[in-house]
Amino acid sequence: MRKRAVVVLLAGVMTFGLAATSLTGCGSDSSEGGTENVRLMVWSPQNDQSKDSGEWLQTMCNNFAEDHPEWDITFVYGVADEASAAGQVSQDPEASADVFMYANDTLTTMTDANALAKFGGKYREEIKSTNSQEVLDSLIMDGDLYGVPFTTNTWFMYYDKSVFSEEDVKNLDTMLEKGVVSFPFVNSWYLPAFYIGNGCTLFGDGTDESAGVDFGGEKAVEVTDYLIDLESNPNFRIDDLGSGIAGLRDGSINAMFTGSWDANAIEEILGDNMGVAALPTFTLNGEEKQMMAYAGSKAIGVNPNSKNMVAAIELAVYLGSAEAQRAHYELCGTIPCNTELLSDESISSDAVVSAQNDTFNRTSILQPFVSKMSNCWTPVENMGKGIRNGSITHDNAEEQTENMNDAMNSDGI
Amino acid sequence: MAGKKMHSAKRKRFINNTIVHVILAILAVIWVFPIVWVVLTSFRAEKGSYVSTFLPQSFTIDNYVKLFTDTTILNFPQMFMNTLFIAVCSCILSTFYVLAVSYCLSRLRFKMRKPYMNMAMILGLFPGFMSMIAVYFILKALGMTEGNLIKLALILVYSGGAALSFQIAKGFFDTIPIAVDEAALLDGCTRWQIFTRITLPLSKPIVIYTTLTSFMSPWLDFIFAKVICRANSDQYTIAIGLWKMLEKEYIDSWYTSFAAGAVLISIPIAALFLYMQRYYVDGLSGAVKG
Known part of the structure; x- marks a missing residue:
């Protein structure tokens, strides 16, 4: 008896599997009464879909559906944040979302996998008319536009207003005399700010892969020497694994560098004393040099494998429109990049918004997204770590800086 | 002196x-x-x-309360139930596969026995996630990478390869005297009856061991779940959820809840072990006498 029961159970499991799979194969795309049935899969970060932030994505998609009665749209929502969307989409573009959000530094990952559609014609004109050239440049490769930008992505400075005045925060060395500053010294998204500030370049203007990286020579050695002194400054703390925000919380740190994602937590800690500013300058051999952050953008991309291309592109453009960006800002705190909105008083008066845009326009370079950029992260991180653990000193700074430059220019591991 | x-x-x-x-x-x-x-x-x-x-x-x-009440961003209770369902189903399936295969290889003699054991040995040398992308595309071709079928897909992934890891259980079955089987055969038992009535009761420790390991691997797995679930957040398992909590947007507010989640996932494993450990003692005290 028992034997039969097991056989039946196993057979049941198998037939269930088969039946279920054959059923899913019968999705229909029939159209009736002039309206076309459209199924759009949309991926966004969880935060954009949660009830806490007013279900931004669902609300926007429903508005879009109301604006387009010619389509009977079924939305399918999925979760993929901007940083990991590229990996998810390029794993299997055909089974991925029609519309998704991605960070512009992952652009080549997706174009290599043929997973990103180009925007042309009237759509391109529309996007062009509402965004600054810098933002557009972050999404243009070989003359083609690959997404609808909806926010900029960079880092800037948060500080305690009771410790630093607005004049102090213009120079890092002045700040170090007055209070404790924390910087993500061993994170290669942040550390190059000093090198770029002193004239080091990445791939020419950031797009010329053959130009290579120039993080060597006298100008880079000067920065390495500066960083060694900075690290040993008693008022300087390395921000690693969240120690910066923890220090801000217990009061042992007065300024830190991070992005808009920490704005709420920092506001909770500092309250009215929260100051936000673009990157300061630093004094190198008596000269003032401007720190330069990497900046990018986040954009809405469309999958070229989409079965409903027109609807997908229309939705992407709508999700990046001024109306959607305003809602995004109000519900989720996503900083808009639409030029119209940025000149709007109610948005531009937000300190975080103005700091981020000031950083984007003035104290940043566009983070290169050529594929050789992937060689540039580890060597810089190792430079930071070497200085932290004392293996890089004034004596070997020149040699170590050259090593870093060589490693950034080579494909080897 | x-x-x-x-x-x-x-x-x-x-x-x-x-x-x-x-x-x-x-x-x-x-x-x-x-x-x-x-x-x-x-x-x-x-x-x-x-x-x-x-x-x-x-x-x-x-931190614990937050895990179960703040479900709009990361729905921990749902992930917990998803994982529990997947782990229990694949535990039952793969325990059965492992024990049945081990019994066959230990007791039956057939032409493919040696080649099968060699093949299993060699296949076992490769890490499982090597075939990950291939497995994903096969499941996709079967239409099992969307909706609730993802659970079934994961159960199949976790239990499908179980028959390759028979070595330990087979080694244990080998130590049970074959005379016991022969006696049972003479008394009119079928092979199935020998397996369920004689071999299994004599091998409680290895049954427990197999159950525990086959529960833990789906319970703790991250990499297959990540590849197969992709953007379907309602199908996420605990491992993916915990990993999400450490992303830069969430880490500051979710870190302590992450630790709470890590404590919670050890509870089913501990409960299973505590429940089953008495059989360890029973089994080891030896039922085969003289």
């Missing part, structure tokens, strides 16, 4: 024991240290991922 010698031998033993115990105590502290730290963190009231003190300054159970 003799008394003095006894005395010194006793003292020597005392010193030896002391040294051994001190070393053991130090090792125990080192070993337990990370676990204690995670448990302490899960009750920590201060927010954030980084703290300057080892012991939390104040305690709270809010």
Whole structure:
């Protein structure tokens, strides 16, 4: 008896599997009464879909559906944040979302996998008319536009207003005399700010892969020497694994560098004393040099494998429109990049918004997204770590800086 | 003279024991240290991922409450139930596969026996995630990478390869005298009856071991779940959820809840082990007599 029961159970499991799979194969795309049935899969970060932030994505998609009665749209929502969307989409573009959000530094990952559609014609004109050239440049490769930008992505400075005045925060060395500053010294998204500030370049203007990286020579050695002194400054703390925000919380740190994602937590800690500013300058051999952050953008991309291309592109453009960006800002705190909105008083008066845009326009370079950029992260991180653990000193700074430059220019591991 | 010698031998033993115990105590502290730290963190009231003190300054159970009430961003209860369902189903399936295959290879003689064992050995040398992308595309072709079918897909993935890891159970079955089987055959038992009525009751420790390991691998797996679930957040397993909590947007507010989640996932494993460990003793005391 028992034997039969097991056989039946196993057979049941198998037939269930088969039946279920054959059923899913019968999705229909029939159209009736002039309206076309459209199924759009949309991926966004969880935060954009949660009830806490007013279900931004669902609300926007429903508005879009109301604006387009010619389509009977079924939305399918999925979760993929901007940083990991590229990996998810390029794993299997055909089974991925029609519309998704991605960070512009992952652009080549997706174009290599043929997973990103180009925007042309009237759509391109529309996007062009509402965004600054810098933002557009972050999404243009070989003359083609690959997404609808909806926010900029960079880092800037948060500080305690009771410790630093607005004049102090213009120079890092002045700040170090007055209070404790924390910087993500061993994170290669942040550390190059000093090198770029002193004239080091990445791939020419950031797009010329053959130009290579120039993080060597006298100008880079000067920065390495500066960083060694900075690290040993008693008022300087390395921000690693969240120690910066923890220090801000217990009061042992007065300024830190991070992005808009920490704005709420920092506001909770500092309250009215929260100051936000673009990157300061630093004094190198008596000269003032401007720190330069990497900046990018986040954009809405469309999958070229989409079965409903027109609807997908229309939705992407709508999700990046001024109306959607305003809602995004109000519900989720996503900083808009639409030029119209940025000149709007109610948005531009937000300190975080103005700091981020000031950083984007003035104290940043566009983070290169050529594929050789992937060689540039580890060597810089190792430079930071070497200085932290004392293996890089004034004596070997020149040699170590050259090593870093060589490693950034080579494909080897 | 003799008394003095006894005395010194006793003292020597005392010193030896002391040294051994001190070393053991130090090792125990080192070993337990990370676990204690995670448990302490899960009750920590201060927010954030980084703290300057080892012991939390104040305690709270809010981290646990948050896991189960704040479900709009990361739905922990749903992930927990998803994982539990997948783990229980694949545990039952793969335990059955492993034991049945081991029994066949230990007791039956057939042409493919040797080649199968060699093949399993060689296949077992490759890491499972090597075939990950291929497995994904096969499941996609079968239409099992969307909606609730993802659960079925994961169950199949976790239990499908189970028959390759028969070595330990087969080794155990080999130690049961074949005469027991023969006696049963003479009495009119079928192979199935021998397996269920005689071999399994005599092999409780290995059954327990197989059950535990086949429960734990789907319960703790991250990589297959990540590849197959992709953007379907309602199908996420705990491992993916915990990983999400450490992303830069969430880490500051979710870190202590992450520790609470890590404590919670150990509960089903511990419960299963506590429930089953009495059979360990039963089995090992030996039922095959004379």
